[in-house]
Amino acid sequence: MEPERIDEFEKELQQVLQRRPAPPSLKRKVMERRGFETTARRKHYWIAWQRVAAGLIMAAVLGGLMEWQLQRAEDRRRGEEARRQVMTALRVTERALNEMNLRLAARNRDPDQ
Amino acid sequence: MAHEWQPDFEKLVDEHQSMVFSLALRMAGDRGLAEEIAQDVFLELDRNMSKIKNPEHALFWLRRVAISRSSDALRRRRVRGLDLWVEMNEEHTSLPDERPSPLATRMEFLLTTLPEAQRAALVLRYQEDMPPEEIAATLDAPLATVKSHLQRGLKLLRAKAANHLREYIRGA
Numbered sequence: 001m002e003p004e005r006i007d008e009f010e011k012e013l014q015q016v017l018q019r020r021p022a023p024p025s026l027k028r029k030v031m032e033r034r035g036f037e038t039t040a041r042r043k044h045y046w047i048a049w050q051r052v053a054a055g056l057i058m059a060a061v062l063g064g065l066m067e068w069q070l071q072r073a074e075d076r077r078r079g080e081e082a083r084r085q086v087m088t089a090l091r092v093t094e095r096a097l098n099e100m101n102l103r104l105a106a107r108n109r110d111p112d113q
Numbered sequence: 114m115a116h117e118w119q120p121d122f123e124k125l126v127d128e129h130q131s132m133v134f135s136l137a138l139r140m141a142g143d144r145g146l147a148e149e150i151a152q153d154v155f156l157e158l159d160r161n162m163s164k165i166k167n168p169e170h171a172l173f174w175l176r177r178v179a180i181s182r183s184s185d186a187l188r189r190r191r192v193r194g195l196d197l198w199v200e201m202n203e204e205h206t207s208l209p210d211e212r213p214s215p216l217a218t219r220m221e222f223l224l225t226t227l228p229e230a231q232r233a234a235l236v237l238r239y240q241e242d243m244p245p246e247e248i249a250a251t252l253d254a255p256l257a258t259v260k261s262h263l264q265r266g267l268k269l270l271r272a273k274a275a276n277h278l279r280e281y282i283r284g285a
Contacts, residue, residue: 016220017240022130023148030155
């Protein structure tokens with residue numbers, strides 16, 4: 001393989017393009033911005049967690065409310081059913097009593113029967 | 114069991130700030146912008162510390178991101194229509210003890226007039242002393258393309274130097 005040839009111009013270029021020292025304030029600024037970013041990130045995470053927690057609480061409250069409503073509707077349905085059964089029983093009883101009354105009345109009119 | 118390398122952000126800034134700043138300076142041609150780019154590069158490093166495997170990877174990552182962020186900054190400046198070059202030897206932009214020689218300043222100026230890809234290849238080659246294979250890996254470009262950028266960039270820079278820096282350059 002042909003060895004790499006560096007001519008005078010490239011040597012000059014290498015000299016010219018030596019690393020320059022960074023400004024003395026660079027590291028301080030980086031560390032300051034890093035501090036701000038870390039604080040902002042933590043704040044952002046905290047807000048995000050707060051939102052998640054609030055969402056969970058809201059979901060739990062809504063779920064509880066919905067469960068309570070369903071339970072209430074079921075209780076009402078059962079109550080209605082019981083009332084309907086009682087009414088039916090009362091109607092049956094009323095009819096039986098009426099029939100009994102009619103028979104008693106007929107017997108009172110005709111004691112020979 | 115191999116000792117696992119624990120990256121220390123502050124130490125990495127100390128070690129590489131000059132390299133990152135110089136890359137940004139040569140790519141952007143503006144000391145203020147270069148400082149901003151260098152800050153952004155280190156903050157990005159901080160966000161990606163968990164991905165850095167060893168000191169060599171940190172160096173590779175910093176070079177790559179420094180070049181990439183410098184290109185982004187140049188693109189943003191082009192979009193805004195701002196002038197690309199701020200004279201590097203202006204008194205307000207550098208400290209007295211680190212003021213570059215007139216030759217360095219003019220050569221750096223000529224460098225900024227090269228196409229961006231050629232400039233990136235030349236800066237990595239002559240500032241960082243990297244072989245073309247490493248440059249290709251850093252720029253995520255084919256080796257042949259990098260060699261072509263180096264050759265053309267050097268030829269163009271040589272021609273510009275011959276026209277503008279005749280009094281300084283011996284080999285031009």
